[in-house]
Amino acid sequence: MSQNSASKDEILKEIKKRSEVINKAMEDFLDLGEPEELYKASYHLIKAGGKRLRPVLTLLSCEAIGRDWKPILPSAIAIELIHNFTLIHDDIMDKDEYRRGVPTVHRLFGEATAILAGDTLFAKAFEILSKCNVEAENVIRAVEVIADVCVKICEGQYMDMEFEKRDDVSVEDYLKMVEKKTGVLIACSCSIPAVLYGEEKYVKPLWDFGLNCGIGFQIHDDVLDLVGGEKIGKDWCSDLVEGKKTIVYLRAREMGVEIDIFGKGKASDDEKRRAVEKLKECGAIDFASEMAKEFVERGKKYLDVLPDSNAKNVLMLLADYLVTREY
Template identity: 40%
Template sequence: MKFDPLFEALKEKIKIVDEVIFELIPEKEPKIIYDAARHYPLAGGKRIRPFIVLTSTEAVGGNPEKAVYAAAAVELLHNYSLVHDDIMDMDEKRRGRPTVHKVWGVNMAILAGDLLFSKVFEAVAKIPVEAEKVVKVLDVISKTSNELCEGQARDLEFENKETVTIDEYMKMISGKTGALIDASATIGGLIGTENNEYIQALSKYGRNVGIAFQIWDDVLDLIADEEKLGKPVGSDIRKGKKTIIVAHFLENASEEDKLKFFKVFGKYAGDVKGEGIIEEDIQEEVKKAIDLLKKYGSTDYAANLARKLIEEAKEALKALPESEARKHLELLADFIVEREY
């Protein structure tokens, strides 16, 4: 299998990072806040960001063992953002489990997120490299945190806008998803080398992979097998989520087709049980909306853009010396747009 070497490397590196994550957020008193903070890390997840940190360090000739605390830091930052995003989006499930605020309430979830955020800086302080490099890592973390907030703010603004342009979407997702994967690759490079060309190449790789990752998620929501996806196809349409596919459609569709689309878009965001609405009827309406997106090539546009970003990411890696680590980063990029869920 093409991706077997990648999965083996992922498995090996995740184990090391998880040990550090749970060292930083142990089972301790007050039990309630630590249980809430550990909830998402214990649920698993792809761990792509910490893998990129360690592999990027290795790809520039550095020692990945020196990057383990940095890898834990970016994963903790990611989980912090998920806890707060879920509160804002009022989501009830994450990684197959009830969200933190559903289990412990909004107030404790906010505190758990804040605890995870504080642990990011505890992890950075433990990175076993020169103080100057720790300061550089801290600078990347702080700027990335700003971008995450800006991306989420743009996403929240989208909820009150009838239409969103492709440019607006790309700015939003560059902050919300691209920034942290960019940071993961950049931090790995900073720890492993002084070569600025290598660090910039990794930054470009990470930003493109991060943006492509979210765009491919948007595509999968419309084309994936429902069992593999773990949710109904077209969930984004039901919720009224403004993706790049929707943005492309709105920039190209006729007024008549836009009206047809908006009759479905966002109309089934909540629980419809007890309202006399049959689930099969909803899915039939959602399918019609998906067909409209396909009619204007919007789904293909997004898929092709994701693949183009991945090719640019792999091209950026050519600035690095050939190595097994670089090959793993290339495989990860391919996996982003070949995965089925």
């Protein structure tokens, strides 16, 4: 077995170990209420699985600062609920039909119920966060941090939508949007244990680690939308067809390469394959992949302040995994 595959196996094992903790805790926190259909819709994507990367990062970061994650386990659950709330609403806005290999919430339950399902998860997240068993003033600060993160996610999502109407979107604009839409929640996932335990010296380094890794993660996600095929569990090439100005598209446009299916709303598999081939040939996909790795390398440097530990090593491996995963 190569060193790379050994590292990948190791990180997947570490992720699985902690994601099982998250899944068990979510079962304890997420009871089916009335009306039953609303709660089925709310928990639909959660039950469909996922790697739980954000709450796993929370547990790992807590271990890496030498603290016990059990008293703050509710914060990891809250972050996963917020992530799922954003996915439900994103899918409505993007009119996506699949997520995690299953039909999206709005497709199964209708748009109005999907909006309410997302709102339910958003509110539940703060209810669960309040159950963290640490100093009350630190819980209040965590509420402020996560509420601000939610505002930034909305700003990023709006920017993403607005970009579809603009012809002057730059790579810098894209990076600012991605920082808000994706980066801040991963930054929050990493830094919230330090906030909850009042470990001030670790708050910003862990935030900056997560922010850079989150940007790299989203750039890689944009690449996977093109090359991941069925593995990604959602509509293949949906970004191109919907007219999303991802970094791959922006790079190709800079080079004068035109993509016929961009913004068409619909395309055959053959048309998608030809478009992806064009993006490969002009180097736009490689450009994006390299940039994703650069952001992760930058992020890992912020972990230098942490004491050496297994958790720190796993965080480094997980950072690399974010931009090398196949789905």
